[in-house]
Amino acid sequence: MSMEQQGCIAVNQLGYRRRDAKIAIIPGQGGSFRLVNNESGEPVWQGETSAAVEDKASGETVSRGDFSAWEQPGTYRIESGEGQTSYPFVISDSVYQEAHHALLKTFYYFRCGMELEERYAGSWKHAACHQMPAIVHGDESRRVDAWGGWHDAGDYGKYVVPGAKAVADLLLAYEYYPHAFERLLPLPESNDVIPDVLHECRYELEWMQRMQDNENGGVFHKLTTLNFPGPDIMPEDDTAELYVSPISATATGCFAAVMAKAARIYAAVDASFAAGCLNAAEQAWAWLAIYPEYPGFRNPPEITTGEYGDEQDADERYWAAAELYRTTGEGRYHQAFRQMAEQDTINKYELGWADMGGYGTISYLMSERERDSGLAARLKAGLLQRANELAAVSDQDGYGISLRPEQYIWGSNMLVMNHAMLMLVADRLSDSTAYMRRAIEHVHYLFGANVLGKSYVTGFGIKPILHPHHRPSEGDGVEEPVPGLLSGGPNQGLQDDYAREHLTGRAPAASFADIMESYSTNEVTIYWNSPAVFVLSHCI
Template identity: 50%
Template sequence: MNEIKCAVAMNQIGYPINGQKTAVFNEKSSGFHIEEEGTKRIVYRGKTSQPAFDRSSGSEVRKGGFSELAKPGTYVLVDDEGNRSTPFALEERPYGELHNGLLKAFYYLRCGETLDEKYAGEWGHKSCHTKLGVVHGEEGVYLDGNGGWHDAGDYGKYVVAGAKAVADLLLAYEMYPKAFVNSIPLPESDQVMPDVLHECKVELDFLFKMQDKRSGGVYHKLTTRHFPGLSIMPEDDLDELVFSPISAAATASYAAIMAFASRIYRTYDLSYADQCLRSAEYAWEWILKHPEAGGFKNPADITTGEYGDGCLFDEKYWAAAELYHTTNQEKYHSAFREYSTESFPKCELGWADVGGYGTISYLRKGKTEENQTLYDSLQEELISEAERLLSICENDGYGISLEEKDYMWGSNMVLMNRAMLLLIAMEWSPKPEYVKAAAQHLHYLLGQNTLHLSYVTGFGTHSVMKPHHRPSVGDDVDAPVPGMVAGGPNRNLNDEIMERTLQGKPAAASYIDHEDSYAGNEITIYWNSPALFVVSYFNQK
């Protein structure tokens, strides 16, 4: 990746007129002004803070605020050393196109259907992976696994990953429905059900096919036995599809997301909502019958993404919470209480650590006289975690909640998960500081970082151009498929090109925009999904 010659780090998309507006400087500048793009008329002057050393970026930074500037327009910030920022907008809702782009990315990741020019533009492709898949270990047993989303830069489809992504999207819609009033559009757009629910239904319909109709258990994933080459387009990936064995993690995550979906879709399609709930309860029966089931391991002949998990209490906790929330049945409440006594993170929102989804569902159901003690305890834990994140933000040069150790594989998921949690905490502790901190996380994602790079393809003056994403590599289009969040800096340098080129770099600079960097520059559905949640908050009408 070429170094971007810019000394002013800013959100390259822009800032809400009434929101907090900051820039981060890495030069000796003590002041700055803001001018209108085009006319160069100066509309604001400000001072920067004293320099402070930022450990994660390994540099001294200064901050400058300009929240008082509230006139809509497009501007450029110029520091007193003459360094110019990228242009940025001030609008009431500057993230409308970004919001559509982050959601549209899921359409581009659809499997099993032709993406035609009307909706996909120049990034379309033919239908793919439409053949039946064989059930691993059951010779001669073939099932339909058509549909859903490709998980990431590869073409695998993984239940635990899909459940996390759909949960983020459904939560975004449930909490911020006014962010979804505009159509993207999608082939299914009907001006009745919001497009986000049409898109989630694509994945849910696929997940139905992952449930073993004989037992209620859920196959862990549907992939080929090995990853195809990086330039292979979806329709050219013709190796045999394999349903990997049933796992407890997949089955519990499936039960959770189907129970959640049942509540959301009940307004629009009663029959579909009932189908979701029946399948969730069937999966729960499998969980009860297989208490000894452990984490998933790849069969010896399969080398695609494993999505292994050493702790399954959090998946079961989440499933019990969603089933209780949906049905109000005491058997699920009792199970939730039982799992809540186990030791696992109760506020995490990852694909492996899903306890936060259980906690959020339980709290959003509401406090009763019966559950007051547990409710208060979980609420206190959620707010305590938000406060912990806030304290990290206050000591970070870019105002985000990542410490050096958090710049790992998928650091941008950690970033957006934490911004998501800060916004969710507002429901029980409405502190403006949480919103300001969440906004800083979004600013970072969109360019206010030490690399001055927007980590969302197609959005920002300097954005990711070479994601580890097979269609973006294999098509004949120079620009990558837009709206996709890259994994971000990874201090562990877990791929060959990172290890070769980034030795000695600070944590927040341990990133290269290169298609071979699967540990830093891959895209996934569950990196996009928390980003969409956060942008939804700021895109409400």
């Protein structure tokens, strides 16, 4: 067997649960394939592939070998009649336990403002960072002591909008799959009372509360240095002045939403913290009411860190109204939600930081409060229609995922996981398993069932990414990167110098480089990890 043939057949390198659909993607025209016991080399099952298809996203001709019928636990590989083979994988109902654990533990590694001790961080320990008060941009005499929270990505900026998405995903995962969070990570706060996922989210929520302007209830958009630090600078060595950027409506809206959601979830475990979250949410809503139209955020001229600009704030307001109504039951929030639900400008079924309407829709459909039955029916139908659209794309894709070729953008793996997340929600709303089967194929893609045969999660799979655009992983002197980081994935946009030089002409799904310099393909973020935690929580 040549090195080119080994791993040529794409599989989930972690393995497969016994009763999941199990699909191997085989390059070429297809034909017979067999499942082989990896230890003995003996075939245990054989079958015929589907008809080959020209897969536009990968630029490859592929066929699919379905071995779902085989459920016997063990370690296997797939071999084709052409002499191709897959990497070894296991069949076991516990294949996702460690990956789920690591994807969640990564949020601890993103923590800012505290020492990451060796007893919790292992080799990836580092000193406390970014503890100085920040200058309020435009009011140089004012300081905000907004320590804590999570670094956003491969840099050390902290941003309210993507932070709200990340917390929302984790809290939704806890609501849907509480059993997935019984195991300790552990964290410095770990105890036998509150699950670690809630301790971790609280660390970010408390930082967000420090970002609320106590003079008017609005929320500052972000906290960063003026410019990004060098690529190998450790967080404690990033000592440039910190700046708080101006209040934005998008930050205030998603802050109100996630605080209202947190108030409801934490009420059962910490009534005092929950009350503080609700008070913060109501103050933010009051600011939004005073400013029904507000300019979209843009970086001040001196600041070149991540912008997260968004001219549209209706989706954040829609989400906030839904969460505040679900938490308080107050009619004014219900009225606001119903009014905004009639706006065609709001995308009500997306889960990205720029389009947060899906969180509002999910909250309303999950609500125990009295609902407008006609509106609820329309929202449910719209969400299921969106899930059907994603399923239809998945069924046509050579690797079974819901991305069209043009959707291999910066952070394409976020879309992969957001889509899987939405299909799992649809599964629950429809009492079906059809969406779930397709959602799980998105997990297979993440861990190696892709045209590059690569696991996009550090530390997991036979061919995991090794050089993410993540400053601590680059600067800590540890050979292995921080485990559990989800790479942004293929991006045909050629948005960094390395990509422009080395990836030009590649097919969309192959436009990826496992190298620190390619930040537009290989960066990591909290809000790419968070939907992955949700999806894998379903698998535990």
